[in-house]
Amino acid sequence: MQDGYYLSTYLHIGTLDYLYETCIRHDPNMALFRKTGSRIKLVRYWELERFTGMKQHRQSFFNRDHAVNVINELLRPLGLTMDDMEEIWGTPGLSTCEDYHSLADYPGLAYHSISHLFSAVMSDSRLFYGENIIGLAVDGIPDDVIDREVGKKNFFAGCVVRRGELELFPVESPGPLWDWASSRFKLREGTLMALASACGSEAPKQNLYLPPITDGSFNIWEQDYLRPLLESVHALMEKESEGNSAALDPRFTRQENEISMVMKQVQAESISIMEKNVEAILGRYGLAPGDTYLALAGGYALNCPTNSHLMDKYGFKGFIAPPCVNDSGLSLGMGLYAFYRKMSPQRLRFQLGHAYHGSSGKTLEEVLGAGTFEGCIGKVSPIRYKRAVEDLIRSPLIWFDGAAEIGPRALGHRSLLGDPRRQRTKDILNDIKSREWWRPVAPIILEGQTQRWFGQDQASPYMLHTYTVQDGMRELVPAALHLDGTARVQTVSGRGPAKRLHKLLRQFQETTGVPMLCNTSLNDKGEPIIQDVEEALHFALVKGIPVAYIDGMRVELLNHDRYKSRWGKRPYTRFISFELFNARERQEIARLHNPCGIPDDVLKFYKERIQRSGITRYDISNPADARRLTREVNYIRQSRGTRNRLKYNNPD
Numbered sequence: 001m002q003d004g005y006y007l008s009t010y011l012h013i014g015t016l017d018y019l020y021e022t023c024i025r026h027d028p029n030m031a032l033f034r035k036t037g038s039r040i041k042l043v044r045y046w047e048l049e050r051f052t053g054m055k056q057h058r059q060s061f062f063n064r065d066h067a068v069n070v071i072n073e074l075l076r077p078l079g080l081t082m083d084d085m086e087e088i089w090g091t092p093g094l095s096t097c098e099d100y101h102s103l104a105d106y107p108g109l110a111y112h113s114i115s116h117l118f119s120a121v122m123s124d125s126r127l128f129y130g131e132n133i134i135g136l137a138v139d140g141i142p143d144d145v146i147d148r149e150v151g152k153k154n155f156f157a158g159c160v161v162r163r164g165e166l167e168l169f170p171v172e173s174p175g176p177l178w179d180w181a182s183s184r185f186k187l188r189e190g191t192l193m194a195l196a197s198a199c200g201s202e203a204p205k206q207n208l209y210l211p212p213i214t215d216g217s218f219n220i221w222e223q224d225y226l227r228p229l230l231e232s233v234h235a236l237m238e239k240e241s242e243g244n245s246a247a248l249d250p251r252f253t254r255q256e257n258e259i260s261m262v263m264k265q266v267q268a269e270s271i272s273i274m275e276k277n278v279e280a281i282l283g284r285y286g287l288a289p290g291d292t293y294l295a296l297a298g299g300y301a302l303n304c305p306t307n308s309h310l311m312d313k314y315g316f317k318g319f320i321a322p323p324c325v326n327d328s329g330l331s332l333g334m335g336l337y338a339f340y341r342k343m344s345p346q347r348l349r350f351q352l353g354h355a356y357h358g359s360s361g362k363t364l365e366e367v368l369g370a371g372t373f374e375g376c377i378g379k380v381s382p383i384r385y386k387r388a389v390e391d392l393i394r395s396p397l398i399w400f401d402g403a404a405e406i407g408p409r410a411l412g413h414r415s416l417l418g419d420p421r422r423q424r425t426k427d428i429l430n431d432i433k434s435r436e437w438w439r440p441v442a443p444i445i446l447e448g449q450t451q452r453w454f455g456q457d458q459a460s461p462y463m464l465h466t467y468t469v470q471d472g473m474r475e476l477v478p479a480a481l482h483l484d485g486t487a488r489v490q491t492v493s494g495r496g497p498a499k500r501l502h503k504l505l506r507q508f509q510e511t512t513g514v515p516m517l518c519n520t521s522l523n524d525k526g527e528p529i530i531q532d533v534e535e536a537l538h539f540a541l542v543k544g545i546p547v548a549y550i551d552g553m554r555v556e557l558l559n560h561d562r563y564k565s566r567w568g569k570r571p572y573t574r575f576i577s578f579e580l581f582n583a584r585e586r587q588e589i590a591r592l593h594n595p596c597g598i599p600d601d602v603l604k605f606y607k608e609r610i611q612r613s614g615i616t617r618y619d620i621s622n623p624a625d626a627r628r629l630t631r632e633v634n635y636i637r638q639s640r641g642t643r644n645r646l647k648y649n650n651p652d
Helices: 015-020 048-051 064-078 111-121 125-130 173-183 189-198 219-241 256-287 305-316 326-341 364-369 385-394 423-433 452-455 494-513 533-543 560-567 582-592 600-612 622-642
Strands: 005-012 029-036 039-047 085-089 132-137 157-162 165-170 292-297 318-320 375-383 397-400 412-418 442-446 465-468 486-492 518-520 547-550 555-556
Touching: 005 173, 005 326, 015 256, 015 582, 015 600, 029 064, 029 326, 039 048, 039 326, 111 132, 111 157, 132 486, 132 600, 157 256, 173 189, 173 219, 173 256, 173 318, 189 256, 219 256, 256 305, 292 305, 305 364, 305 465, 305 486, 364 533, 385 397, 385 494, 385 555, 423 518, 442 494, 452 465, 452 486, 494 518, 518 547, 533 547, 533 555, 533 560, 533 622, 600 622
Parallel strands: 005 085, 132 292, 292 318, 397 547, 442 486
Antiparallel strands: 005 029, 029 039, 132 157, 157 165, 375 555, 397 412, 412 518, 442 518, 465 486, 547 555
16 A cells, blocks of 8 residues: 555435435544554544534435535645545545455445444554454444445444454344334434433333344344333333322423333343343453453444443453444544555554544634624633633533544533532533433543542543442532433543643642533534534524633633524534525426436435345336335335334323
8 A cells, every 4th residue: 555645435425315315324424544654643534514514414415526525625724635645435436446345355244334343443553453352333224335235244243353363243233222212212312321311210121032133133123122112111101190100200201201111121131232242252252351352333332331331240451442433433444444454464553542533623813803703702811720610610611622522422622511519500501502401411530530439440531431420429519420320421631632621620620629520512402513613602602601712712702692683593504515406406406316206205215214225226217116116115104104103102
């Protein structure tokens, strides 16, 4: 391989998919690497949602020119274009070669899952070549953009690495359970997980046997486990409504109690699945946990209680995962797999190191000089940490610092921070973000303090572990805890790009005796995390936040009401617009590409549910295929609708 720049892209191009907004790949992202000999450096990472404002950004590019224009605009601040790349990987229509993926190497495993694996196991090449690692890619469902035969493969991949020697195999994933529940309850997986722990209601455990499922068989999950569970819980709730106590939590609605009962058992079953994976691998390969690292990736790796449970139960030597464990990390994994494959037998050298590889955008000086916020900016002065602590004690504040963190969680560079000692802090933060009262905010704590406060000495720099607060400490930090006394913890060291945040935490400890702060992501409900300075200032003014700390400067905000009267509550316009056509133009283009006039909802269902299975495909320009497709989709939806008519889905 030549030295130079390499671009890994987890994107999708499709005219009809753009027009109908079918979801082929969600959370699209790009990774720019620079190769110098055996050394690989991650130069910049982009998550498209941050630049378009579309949460999880599910829309494809209209055509190649559309994609190239957007990519070159993102590369422009670095003085680069796509023409400067040695190779481009990951997206048909953009890729410049075909020898970067795993289709020939591992024909029985989904490439999507292998990419997840490499985002974790190769995130520190010193561990890959020098230690034992068990890797698990536990996701919901893979995409079929490159791997067109994905429906005939094992969806989920695991691996054992013994000092650079790699062996891959199928594993089971709890991800489909959560995907199904999320679809059923119309709530994101993180919300379901929070509700399960927050609400105290319990239902009798369902003792149902499930065979190992490595191919994401949603119908088995639904029919053999989830549907009986839902019906059982609903029957219990019906008895409660007739006056029989079902031990409901009076703080929550009837529907919230019901969802919590279901999700507690889904969580228990999920942990059981992960234990079976781990124990099977330990036994098969004769590995001792104390000499082995556990590496996790895929959307289910955001399930912090499971991660901590596995580490506590088995005593692994250490935990490996990138901050972007969900699909937002796939371009990282695709790139690392490509380097591994193409550089072999040479050993590559790579360290992710930290989470702060995103863009930084315009400077505060440039933004204020543009005059957009004229009349709304008070004094701007360099940070004084004692003053910052006083501000925190008075009210939550915005903390915006340098390059953005990558992944779905704010890790102190695009955060709302607050005083954890008052319950009111959590109420204010949830009100700012338009969230339910019971939604938790996370503690961000000085590394080295977790043993005293949580009885754990393992670092958690990417907020991927849940710890229980120690006895006697709960009343000291009520705003930073879940209702059950646990917390999704992030640890911060004085090393790396989060130095200012570390200094703030030390000053807060010196002032209050508490080495942690409340931390939640800087975004409103339904929006991605804020990317640029303009968006942060707009958010502060719309939400009534008096002070923002931006790149080491204290910024006072004024005249919030006057600003809101001009802007309303709408979010700030993001950097990239995906609106290329008006409604009439879209209809005309759609007619050209859908000549048989397949109904929009049928075509969307086909592309999102049937086509990506890799088993059944139709030529939508063929009238006979179009008629057969319409009949099949209508039959599937009708049969599903009949099965899905359950009373629990009705509002109270």
